[in-house]
Amino acid sequence: xxxxxxxxxxxxxxxxxxxxxxxxxxxxxxxxxxxxxxxxxxxxxxxxxxxxxxxxxxxxxxxxxxxxxxxxxxxxxxxxxxxxxxxxxxxxxxxxxxxxxxxxxxxxxxxxxxxxxxxxxxxxxxxxxxxxxxxxxxxxxxxxxxxxxxxxxxxxxxxxxxxxxxxxxxxxxxxxxxxxxxxxxxxxxxxxxxxxxxxxxxxxxxxxxxxxxxxxxxxxxxxxxxxxxxxxxxxxxxxxxxxxxxxxxxxxxxxxxxxxxxxxxxxxxxxxxxxxxxxxxxxxxxxxxxxxxxxxxxxxxxxxxxxxxxxxxxxxxxxxxxxxxxxxxxxxxxxxxxxxxxxxxxxxxxxxxxxxxxxxxxxxxxxxxx
Numbered sequence: 001x002x003x004x005x006x007x008x009x010x011x012x013x014x015x016x017x018x019x020x021x022x023x024x025x026x027x028x029x030x031x032x033x034x035x036x037x038x039x040x041x042x043x044x045x046x047x048x049x050x051x052x053x054x055x056x057x058x059x060x061x062x063x064x065x066x067x068x069x070x071x072x073x074x075x076x077x078x079x080x081x082x083x084x085x086x087x088x089x090x091x092x093x094x095x096x097x098x099x100x101x102x103x104x105x106x107x108x109x110x111x112x113x114x115x116x117x118x119x120x121x122x123x124x125x126x127x128x129x130x131x132x133x134x135x136x137x138x139x140x141x142x143x144x145x146x147x148x149x150x151x152x153x154x155x156x157x158x159x160x161x162x163x164x165x166x167x168x169x170x171x172x173x174x175x176x177x178x179x180x181x182x183x184x185x186x187x188x189x190x191x192x193x194x195x196x197x198x199x200x201x202x203x204x205x206x207x208x209x210x211x212x213x214x215x216x217x218x219x220x221x222x223x224x225x226x227x228x229x230x231x232x233x234x235x236x237x238x239x240x241x242x243x244x245x246x247x248x249x250x251x252x253x254x255x256x257x258x259x260x261x262x263x264x265x266x267x268x269x270x271x272x273x274x275x276x277x278x279x280x281x282x283x284x285x286x287x288x289x290x291x292x293x294x295x296x297x298x299x300x301x302x303x304x305x306x307x308x309x310x311x312x313x314x315x316x317x318x319x320x321x322x323x324x325x326x327x328x329x330x331x332x333x334x335x336x337x338x339x340x341x342x343x344x345x346x347x348x349x350x351x352x353x354x355x356x357x358x359x360x361x362x363x364x365x366x367x368x369x370x
Contacts, residue, residue, distance in 0.1 A: 007232050012138060012141075014030065014294065016142070017029060023217070023221045024216075024221070025147050025217075026294075027216070029147060031217075032086075034205045034227070035205045038202075039082065043079055043082065043103070044190075045070060045075065045078075045187060045191060046194055047070060047071070047111060048113075048114045048190075049189070050189040050190035051067050051111070051115060051117075055118025056118055062177025062178060062179065062182050064115050064169075065177040066182045066186055068111075068166065068170070070187065071107070071111055075107055075111075076104065082103065083096050098155070099151060102155040104159055105156065105162070112163070113129055115166055115170060116165075116169055121169070128161070128162070131161060132158050136154055136161070137154050140153035196336075199338030199342040202338075202345065203341050203342055206342065206345055206366075207363045207366050210349050210363065210366065211223065211359055214353075215359055219301070222300075222360075223363055225293065225305075226304055226364065227367065229308065230308050230367075268321070271316055274316070275313030275315070276313040280309075282309050282312075283309035286302055286305035286306045303361060308368065318337070318341075345366045348369040352366070
């Protein structure tokens with residue numbers, strides 16, 4: 001239900017923005033949101049994976065306290081740096097503070113969510129995600145009069161709610177529990193996955209960034225809306241990955257058995273067939289969906305959305321398998337997988353551009369290839 005609420009929230013926010021502040025504003029909002037959500041793993045230094053995995057194995061070692069200190073000393077400076085890079089190289093520099101507040105809010109929410117996952121408290125995790133993620137966004141988009149206000153009105157409540165939830169679940173922060181051993185173990189577990197998160201960032205936000213110099217913000221709105229349509233399919237399979245990471249991590253500590261292998265095999269087959277069927281059906285209705293959602297659509301946007309939706313089975317499958325791979329191996333094998341995908345994405349985009357393909361279609365093909 002939380003996943004459905006999140007998707008409904010994204011659709012309402014995007015549709016409302018398109019009709020009130022315009023497609024240009026929607027394009028900028030979706031671009032910034034795509035960048036922030038895609039780079040979360042890097043900004044959190046892998047704690048979004050390390051914290052739930054390690055807590056599931058040993059709850060009493062102060063991993064939550066260590067994560068809080070790393071967030072203050074590591075994540076916050078990285079957010080400032082990323083904001084500077086984005087505002088200098090990609091979008092308007094006068095939005096630095098709103099972007100920063102928005103980024104801190106998303107990172108705080110993700111860290112608190114990871115803590116609840118590690119304690120296998122999925123009711124609390126989903127309630128936090130729904131309240132701080134969905135409800136806050138819905139209220140903000142109605143109340144905001146500009147995109148600057150929108151980012152701040154989403155980010156500030158996220159920060160307050162997420163830190164409050166984190167401190168309540170963790171019982172505050174005890175400096176005595178922040179040791180070299182638990183901090184080092186968590187950072188080691190997370191840092192080996194940083195290359196994978198970087199490549200994952202490129203897979204999720206690379207297409208909008210690669211095409212930024214070729215497409216207007218209005219075109220970016222349609223492109224990111226199409227990518228959001230693909231991500232809608234994570235509603236059903238996303239919770240599986242969230243649950244699988246701590247549970248498989250716990251199971252692996254006792255050894256992998258045939259039952260676990262059989263269940264994972266069944267999950268892979270069911271996920272792929274589900275994605276293939278629904279992706280094909282909705283790709284035929286892409287134009288109608290965009291019109292209902294955003295109020296209008298261009299022929300280029302409809303064609304690009306059709307191509308994007310063909311990638312659904314592969315996108316969903318990679319999302320489901322990410323958590324089992326992370327939980328079952330100390331090494332960051334996902335880094336190699338995402339690295340290959342990122343290289344393929346960039347190569348296909350520039351090859352299409354060289355062949356004088358429409359940049360809109362080139363971007364969609366690049367996403368499919370990656």
